[in-house]
Amino acid sequence: MKRPIAFGLMLMLGGCGxxxxxxxxxxxxxxxPPYGAKATPTAxxxxxxxTQQRPQRSDELLRSSEQRRSDEFDLPPN
Structure with missing residues (x-):
């Protein structure tokens, strides 16, 4: 009995957006408006x-078998 009631409540809550x-x-x-803006932004x-809040990917994936160049900063620890 509890499950149908809970399911019904979830359906009702989902439809109240x-x-x-x-x-x-x-x-x-x-x-x-923000400092320097000419007009107040709308809602x-x-x-x-x-783009600062949701940046795009900036790294390019390796698309084919290419040799990686050597890394001169990949040194063993002292």
Missing amino acids: AAKELQPAEGASLPP AELLTPT
């Missing part, structure tokens, strides 16, 4: 991650 765009609360405004712009 917001389906409309985010807006500031009544009487509140968006945060002030969608504030929620979009920048």
Whole structure:
């Protein structure tokens, strides 16, 4: 009996997400614009991650069998 109730609660909680765009609360405004910005960013712009927050991969994978160049800094310990 507990399992169907728990499953029903999980379904109800999963369906209560917001389906409309985010807006500031009544009487509140968006945060002030960043220093040097010409305009206040919108809510969608504030929620979009920048390249610093979500960087792209910067290393190139080895695509074919190539000899690696020697590493002159790979020295044995003293």
